[in-house]
Amino acid sequence: MGFDETCFDDKLQEECGIFGIAAELGQADPAIYAYQALYALQHRGQDSCGIAVDLDRDILVYKEKGLVPDVFDRETLNGFHGARSAIGHVRQNIDAAATVMSNIQPLVIHHASGALALCYNGKLVNAAHLRAEAEYRGGIFQGTNDAEVISYVIVREHLRTNTLADAVLNAMQYLIGAFSVIVMDRTSVIAARDPNGFRPLCIGRVGESIVFASESCAIDALGGEFLRDVAPGEVVVAHPGSTEIESYHCGIRARSALCMFELIYFARQDSVVDGAAVSRVREKAGRCLARRSRCDGDVVMGVPDSGIVGAMGYSRESGIPYDLGLMKNRYIQRTLIESRTWEREKSVRIKLNAISASVKGKRVILVDDSIVRGTTSARIVSQIREAGATEVHVKSTAPAFRYSCYFGTSLPAPHLLAAYERTEEQVAELIGADSVQFLRLEDLAEIASDLSIRYCDACFSGDYALPVPKQQPDQLSFSVV
Numbered sequence: 001m002g003f004d005e006t007c008f009d010d011k012l013q014e015e016c017g018i019f020g021i022a023a024e025l026g027q028a029d030p031a032i033y034a035y036q037a038l039y040a041l042q043h044r045g046q047d048s049c050g051i052a053v054d055l056d057r058d059i060l061v062y063k064e065k066g067l068v069p070d071v072f073d074r075e076t077l078n079g080f081h082g083a084r085s086a087i088g089h090v091r092q093n094i095d096a097a098a099t100v101m102s103n104i105q106p107l108v109i110h111h112a113s114g115a116l117a118l119c120y121n122g123k124l125v126n127a128a129h130l131r132a133e134a135e136y137r138g139g140i141f142q143g144t145n146d147a148e149v150i151s152y153v154i155v156r157e158h159l160r161t162n163t164l165a166d167a168v169l170n171a172m173q174y175l176i177g178a179f180s181v182i183v184m185d186r187t188s189v190i191a192a193r194d195p196n197g198f199r200p201l202c203i204g205r206v207g208e209s210i211v212f213a214s215e216s217c218a219i220d221a222l223g224g225e226f227l228r229d230v231a232p233g234e235v236v237v238a239h240p241g242s243t244e245i246e247s248y249h250c251g252i253r254a255r256s257a258l259c260m261f262e263l264i265y266f267a268r269q270d271s272v273v274d275g276a277a278v279s280r281v282r283e284k285a286g287r288c289l290a291r292r293s294r295c296d297g298d299v300v301m302g303v304p305d306s307g308i309v310g311a312m313g314y315s316r317e318s319g320i321p322y323d324l325g326l327m328k329n330r331y332i333q334r335t336l337i338e339s340r341t342w343e344r345e346k347s348v349r350i351k352l353n354a355i356s357a358s359v360k361g362k363r364v365i366l367v368d369d370s371i372v373r374g375t376t377s378a379r380i381v382s383q384i385r386e387a388g389a390t391e392v393h394v395k396s397t398a399p400a401f402r403y404s405c406y407f408g409t410s411l412p413a414p415h416l417l418a419a420y421e422r423t424e425e426q427v428a429e430l431i432g433a434d435s436v437q438f439l440r441l442e443d444l445a446e447i448a449s450d451l452s453i454r455y456c457d458a459c460f461s462g463d464y465a466l467p468v469p470k471q472q473p474d475q476l477s478f479s480v481v
Helices: 030-040 074-078 127-136 146-158 164-171 216-221 260-266 278-291 308-318 341-351 375-386 424-431 441-447
Strands: 016-022 048-055 058-065 085-091 107-111 114-124 177-184 189-193 202-206 209-213 225-229 234-238 245-249 299-302 326-328 352-354 363-368 391-396 435-438
Touching: 016 030, 016 114, 016 177, 016 189, 030 048, 030 074, 030 085, 030 209, 030 216, 048 114, 058 107, 058 114, 085 114, 085 177, 107 146, 114 127, 114 146, 127 146, 146 164, 146 177, 164 177, 164 189, 164 234, 164 245, 189 209, 202 216, 209 216, 209 234, 216 225, 260 278, 278 308, 278 391, 278 441, 299 308, 308 363, 352 375, 363 375, 375 391, 375 424, 424 435
Parallel strands: 299 363, 363 391, 391 435
Antiparallel strands: 016 085, 016 209, 048 058, 048 085, 107 114, 114 177, 177 189, 189 234, 202 209, 202 225, 234 245, 326 352
């Protein structure tokens, strides 16, 4: 089977990153903190971003397509001066046609009990059912995303309860799938994580302000103190002007299942996710590959950025020297690359360029975070050969993808995956490498040994933490958010 040439880049994309702050008294610019945190979370989404604030007895929002520094200027942020709290969102959308204003987060909802803003990371398995049920009862939706469905359920429950925290707790009884959510009203900022804990969410303190973020690197960027992760099934409430937090649990018993690909690829190298240092996980993956390798090499290279630490681990374990063999163009904006044929053909060369001096005449061990469709891997292998490498052996710090993801990772249909019904030798032939080695499923337990909760490896093993429908993921919901 040949490559799918309609996709210029087959690397996986994370759909979003979220942040929230309940500011200390006298802290007049929580929007500035949100801006800085979103900048640190930019790797989780480059298509759009937004910030909502509690200001002047109302909730205001500014959001737009584009990168954080392009969307927000000083004038816009100055307009949020004096806010008591803020939440923010960066989004990566695999369907460019769905990136419309009504889908960009945070969402702001005005309802009978007041107003709230919400941002979310994940994907609901039952979003289509919840939306259809709401529409049957007269609900009106402006966009096509799961966040709007979650907002509707929370607002519905808010009309039956006294507080927003109670409404979020009640809403969790109806939401099935992956969701890390931050909700803000005029009295509180609330963080909630689904009972399985598919997507990360953590708590920190910056001065006397309480903050929530998808990753600890956002807290570090603010000069804050990481406190702990939000536990699966937990709802955490913070109030502006208070350093105390309230913690509740939804009461749903479930198998914890942090997405393993958060550690392998999505999260930033300097983050700590549920007790596991991301850089350490990737370094251990490289070491595991080296111990089980059946080929020799002269130099080890990593594919920037998430393959580099794995390559260093491989080098340390094998004794084969590490060298910088691929240069990444850090000024390219993914949203500017369209799908015209010539751009597809040049996209990898524009983003990555092989360094001939590092590879010429050498047997190259190339470490990458994963092989998805194989199109990008094939083009990188071809570049390294053109630069003079005599052999190219590809090592993946992820096991072979063989199954669909229903919880927010943008995997193509199984039959489009490079490793679907193929051996390592067949994948090597597909991408033009001398050999291919995937991390073994049983090695995941070793590299994730520092995790405080269990992990989900369903895209590799088919072992889902939740019952999933038989349809493909794009049939289950109106969009991935």
